[in-house]
Amino acid sequence: MKNNDNWWKKSVVYQIYPRSFNDSNGDGIGDIQGIIEKLDYLKLLGVDVIWLSPVYDSPNDDNGYDIRNYQKIMNEFGTMADFDQMLDELHKRDMKLVMDLVVNHTSDEHEWFVQSKKSKDNPYRDYYFWREGKDGKEPNNWGSIFSGSAWEYDEPSNEYYLHLFSKKQPDLNWENPKLREDVYQMMKYWLDKGIDGFRMDVVNMISKQPGLPDGVQSEGQLYGDGGQYFMNGPRIHELLQEMNHEVLSNYPIMTVGEMPGATPEDAILYTDPDRKEVNMIFTFEHMDLDSAPGGKWNLKPLNLVELKENLTKWQSALHSKGWNSLYWNNHDQPRIVSRFGDDQKYRVESAKMLATCLHFMQGTPYIYQGEEIGMTNVKFDSLEDYRDIETINMYNERMALGYTHEEIMTSIYAKGRDNARTPMQWDTSENGGFTSGIPWIKANPKYKEINVKNALNDSQSIFYFYQKLIAIRKEMDIIIDGDFQLLLKDHPEVFAYERTRKDESLIVLCNFSANELVIEDEELANKFPEYHLLLSNYEAGKTTSLRPYETVVLKK
Numbered sequence: 040m041k042n043n044d045n046w047w048k049k050s051v052v053y054q055i056y057p058r059s060f061n062d063s064n065g066d067g068i069g070d071i072q073g074i075i076e077k078l079d080y081l082k083l084l085g086v087d088v089i090w091l092s093p094v095y096d097s098p099n100d101d102n103g104y105d106i107r108n109y110q111k112i113m114n115e116f117g118t119m120a121d122f123d124q125m126l127d128e129l130h131k132r133d134m135k136l137v138m139d140l141v142v143n144h145t146s147d148e149h150e151w152f153v154q155s156k157k158s159k160d161n162p163y164r165d166y167y168f169w170r171e172g173k174d175g176k177e178p179n180n181w182g183s184i185f186s187g188s189a190w191e192y193d194e195p196s197n198e199y200y201l202h203l204f205s206k207k208q209p210d211l212n213w214e215n216p217k218l219r220e221d222v223y224q225m226m227k228y229w230l231d232k233g234i235d236g237f238r239m240d241v242v243n244m245i246s247k248q249p250g251l252p253d254g255v256q257s258e259g260q261l262y263g264d265g266g267q268y269f270m271n272g273p274r275i276h277e278l279l280q281e282m283n284h285e286v287l288s289n290y291p292i293m294t295v296g297e298m299p300g301a302t303p304e305d306a307i308l309y310t311d312p313d314r315k316e317v318n319m320i321f322t323f324e325h326m327d328l329d330s331a332p333g334g335k336w337n338l339k340p341l342n343l344v345e346l347k348e349n350l351t352k353w354q355s356a357l358h359s360k361g362w363n364s365l366y367w368n369n370h371d372q373p374r375i376v377s378r379f380g381d382d383q384k385y386r387v388e389s390a391k392m393l394a395t396c397l398h399f400m401q402g403t404p405y406i407y408q409g410e411e412i413g414m415t416n417v418k419f420d421s422l423e424d425y426r427d428i429e430t431i432n433m434y435n436e437r438m439a440l441g442y443t444h445e446e447i448m449t450s451i452y453a454k455g456r457d458n459a460r461t462p463m464q465w466d467t468s469e470n471g472g473f474t475s476g477i478p479w480i481k482a483n484p485k486y487k488e489i490n491v492k493n494a495l496n497d498s499q500s501i502f503y504f505y506q507k508l509i510a511i512r513k514e515m516d517i518i519i520d521g522d523f524q525l526l527l528k529d530h531p532e533v534f535a536y537e538r539t540r541k542d543e544s545l546i547v548l549c550n551f552s553a554n555e556l557v558i559e560d561e562e563l564a565n566k567f568p569e570y571h572l573l574l575s576n577y578e579a580g581k582t583t584s585l586r587p588y589e590t591v592v593l594k595k
Contacts, residue, residue: 047236047293047318048362048519051398051509052137052405053086056370057094057116058102059462060408062474069462069473071117075125080491082132084411084502085509088293089129090137090238092370094122098148100207101185101428102370102460104139104240105146109225126233135235137293142222143244144208151221152209159196166218167209168201169193170251180253181269182262186432189265201251203244203269205428213245213278223285230286236293239317242279243298243305246272261436270300276308279316288315295364295403296320303356310361319362319403325349326372329379329453336433336450341379343551347525347534354400354523363402367393368410373458377416381553385588386413386489391504391576392590396534396549398508399592401523408463411505412494416458417483422448426480427456466492504576511574517543527560533585535563544595546570550585557584570595 061073071094081089093103096111103113112119129136145152154163170178172192178199181189183206190199191206201210211218226237247269254263279296287294294317296309301320309316328345331337357363367375376382380389390413398404419425422434430451437447452458457480462473464486470478471486483489494502512518521540527533532552538545546566550556558564567582570593577589585591 044291045318046291047088047403049513050087050135050293050403051085051512052088052090052403053081053084054090054092054369054405054407056092056408056460058092058479059460059473061463061465062476062478065474065476066115067474067476067478068115070115071112071121071125075121075128078125078128078132078134082134083506084406085506085513086134086406088135088137088235090405091139093139093141095141098146098207100146100205102426104141105144105205105208106141107146107148108150110228123232130233135293137236137238137295138229138234139240140226140237140242141240142211143241144202144204144210147207147209151218155200155209156193156196159198162217165215166212168212168247168251169196169198170201171198179251179265180256180263181251181265182254182260185429186436188262203241210247211245213274219278219281223282226282226286230290230292234292236295237287239294239296241299242296242317243271243275243301243309243320244269246275246278248272266300271298271305276314276316279309280314283315283317287317294318299323303353306353306357307360310357312361319364321364321366321369322353324353335454336437336447338450338453343531343534344529346379347528350400351523351525351536354402358401358523363400364405365397365400365402366405366407367397368407368459369405370407370459371456372407373454373456374414374416375410376413377458378453379551381588382413382415385553386415387499387501388576388586388588390501392549392551392588394501394505394508395547395574395576395590395592398512399518399538399545399547400536401519401521401538404512406505407459409459411502412464412489412491413501414461414464414489415483415485416452417461417481418452419457419481424481425451425455425457427460430455430457462486464490466490507574515545516540517545521545526563527558532556533558544570545573546593548582548585548589548591548593550587550589553587555584555586558582567593 057069060069061077062069063072094112094116095106096108096113097103097105112122126136151163151166154161155167177188177190183189185205189203192199202208203210254265256263296317298320306320309320329341331339375393376390380393434447461483462478465472467487470482471490494500517538517540521538524537526535534549536547564583573594574592582591
């Protein structure tokens with residue numbers, strides 16, 4: 040069966056981070072049986088596709104993104120029989136399963152790397168990047184994305200291996216045809232089981248610039264930025280087209296590539312159906328807009344005009360050429376209601392507004408677990424309560440550079456990945472009903488107020504608002520293939536846009552502030568009488584003014 044069925048264009052994806060979703064056996068760690076217990080909840084929400092973060096066998100240095108065996112399930116999560124049962128239960132409910140594909144790197148405990156380390160002439164040596172040192176130091180000046188050098192010294196062979204992430208995540212050498220063949224066999228194993236696609240972890244890093252040149256080293260930086268040499272590299276399109284030809288095109292599946300540093304121009308190449316690479320990519324540009332120069336931990340307030348410009352750029356560039364993925368949250372990003380909304384007084388209103396803003400755009404929307412009930416960021420007092428390797432490494436590096444504990448914690452509260460990884464909040468019982476044991480990471484204390492049970496008992500909850508958004512999307516083709524036009528381009532507090540298709544039109548108005556605003560644009564205000572109200576997060580009001588964090592969708 041050829042992959043020409045674009046079912047994913049009408050789908051809404053829900054991401055499960057299994058470690059934090061639902062623990063069925065009381066060991067404090069979410070598991071596959073825990074997911075099975077909650078499938079009816081996800082069906083009620085209305086999502087069609089589950090994207091499951093890694094459940095493969097792993098020593099868990101980077102929460103499962105360091106894979107020891109691609110064809111075995113992590114013991115903490117269950118067995119392959121549990122996995123097969125979950126896949127079957129999903130399909131019974133007409134839901135699909137997308138797996139995480141992590142093939143830029145493996146764990147250093149993967150058999151390929153174990154062999155690779157044994158000797159320089161081992162057949163697996165070339166599955167990874169091994170290099171001699173330069174001038175008594177690392178082979179180049181690249182820094183790891185998780186702090187420190189991107190190279191680890193191996194004393195027995197007197198060589199270094201490359202790891203763009205943790206030193207327990209050595210990078211795979213995609214120049215090696217035998218490695219690629221092994222990866223394709225592994226992908227077929229899962230697709231032959233009946234899974235419905237892949238989310239491809241940092242897949243635009245699999246092609247590195249030959250020679251691995253030094254990156255630009257800015258003043259005050261310990262390492263060079265090698266990004267231009269390992270993101271969107273010289274053979275990336277050739278490699279993805281080969282993967283598509285060898286594997287992907289033979290199954291009716293969905294593929295999304297996580298691609299840091301990709302521009303809309305890159306995305307058109309990656310997602311143009313005629314080029315046969317992937318269906319859509321994750322962009323990071325809108326997630327960098329509240330970062331000052333020097334990276335994500337350097338904070339600055341969001342400028343809404345910049346956000347509008349950025350999302351409009353992506354909407355326009357890919358329209359009728361490729362396809363967008365739409366997201367505010369995932370396992371690597373803080374909670375959106377705490378980030379671009381108001382997680383205190385207007386938590387419910389701003390969560391609904393943010394959802395509306397995203398779900399009426401063109402692309403496939405992604406909901407991250409807990410987003411549909413308005414889960415918030417967390418503030419743990421002690422670094423000891425955090426589990427994320429990126430966060431802990433950054434803390435230690437910045438303490439050594441002379442930052443204060445308070446300065447660093449402010450960055451962690453805003454941007455740390457553990458904000459997304461605290462346990463799912465199911466009810467008011469201890470730890471939010473996530474586990475009967477001691478959770479692997481502390482629950483957000485707000486679980487008593489913010490939880491699924493409360494949401495399901497409140498007809499005006501964020502949950503039911505998401506349910507409505509998903510249902511509207513399935514009914515209205517204008518959301519799938521209509522044109523997009525930004526309105527009120529320079530307004531500092533309102534994100535407004537119009538979707539048009541033939542003689543249909545939708546106007547989406549989103550107030551990103553706690554201020555009451557009057558729409559003073561005459562041209563827009565004059566249109567309102569022709570429209571009727573489709574959706575709002577308040578009791579019906581005037582369309583010419585917007586209450587704090589109000590969203591209004593009008594239909595003609």
